[in-house]
Amino acid sequence: MEILKQLHANKPITPPSLPPSSQESVISPDNKEASDVSYRSSRLDEICSLYNRFWKIIYRTRQLLLTNALEALIVGLVLGTIYINIGYDKEGIEKRFGLFAFTLTFLLSSTTETLPIFLNERPILLRETSSGVYRLSSYLIANTLVFLPYLLAIAIIYSISVYFLVGLCASWQAFAYFVLVIWIIVLMANSFVLFLSSLAPNYIAGTSLVTILLGSFFLFSGYFISKDSMPKYWLFMHFFSMYKYALDALLINEYSCLVSRCFLWYNETSTCMVTGADVLQKKGLHERQRWTNIYILVGFFVFYRLLCLLVLIRRVSRSKK
Structure with a gap:
């Protein structure tokens, strides 16, 4: 296997030739990953070897990943032409809400296309980690480092294609924040799919899990039914929904830029009935929550990767029995 050749070239395998640093790392740092494995x-x-390996895998599946980039561009342009010059009226408020909701649905669901890549890697991962070729944590770190720039490119492509056509807040700070939110959303979705790929027995089960869970998160995001209208016994799902914090971040970014902008006039007179600040207030949002939502989304990203690590540790330990 390719990774074995790379790692063998870096360090000798025979125990007498292992350097002190390798001997010390036999168990202590990764006691949970493997109880009696000597890492080579x-x-x-x-991390470096796995990083190179992942880039080769991406290159071999470049048709799929280039399709994702083209998909982001086309969907962004289509949405941009549908919501072009969105306007500043009551209809504009509804259109912005719909645009952001569809954006989240597209971005979160499109990442399921990486599910077969993760599932195909899993048997190799379990075999190599149980043999002490590398640590599970090294695998996840390398995986993260590879997808960071790729998903940033996807976020930039989508943001440029939709943001200016629609006519969202004309501020470079708002656009930069929009790109940041989109990037974190696709990173979080990638982490979510990685976790489910470690859990699911096969591709069909994995796809079903992704569909059911994403549908549930969207249902409780606050788009279809407000938090105040939800039964109390389902309220926990609202706060556990990835969609909620991403949608709130996009709404805050847009309307914080338009706090004084009037969206609804009284009988076409000079009396303003609804401003951008009123829209935020009605949704129970405030500009100070701008970065709180980002922190929570990053927390989801880390949380799902940690869950993936725990599931893989369990699988490795079971494979040794």
């Missing part, structure tokens, strides 16, 4: 390379060597 340092963590840095493992």
Whole structure:
């Protein structure tokens, strides 16, 4: 296997030739990952080798990933032409809400296309980690480092294609924040799919899990039914929904830029009935929540990767029995 050749080239395999640093890393740092495995390379060597390996996998599946980039561009342009010059009236408020909701649905659901890549890698991962070729944590770190720039490119492509056509807030700070939110959304979705790929027995089950869970998160996001209208015994799902915090972040970014902008006039007179600040207030949002939502989304990203690590640790330990 390719990763074995790379790691063997970095460090000798025979125990007498292992450097002190490798001997010390036999168990202590990754006691949960493997109780009696002697790792053959340092963590840095493992991450570098796995990083190169992932880029080769991406290159081999470039048709799928280039399709994702083209999909982001086309969907962004289509949405941009549908919501072009969105306007500043009551209809504009509804259109912005619909645009952001569809954006989240598209971005979160499109990442399921990476599910077969993760599922195909899993048997190799379990075999190599149980043999002490590399640590599970090194695998996840390398995986994260590879997808960070790729998903940033997807976020930029989508944002440029939709943002200016629609006519969202004309501020470079607002646009930069929009790109940041989109990037974190696709990273979080990638982490979510990675977790489910570690859990699901096969592609069909994995796809079903992704569909059911994303549908549930969207249902409780506050788009279809407000938080105040939800039964109390379902309220926990609202706060556990990835859609909620992403949707709130996009709404705050847009209307914080338009706090003084009037969206509804009284009988076409000079009396303003609804401003951007009123829209935020009606949704129970405030500008100070701008970064809180970002922190929560990043927390989801880390949370699902940690869950993935725990599931894989369990699978490795079971494979040794």
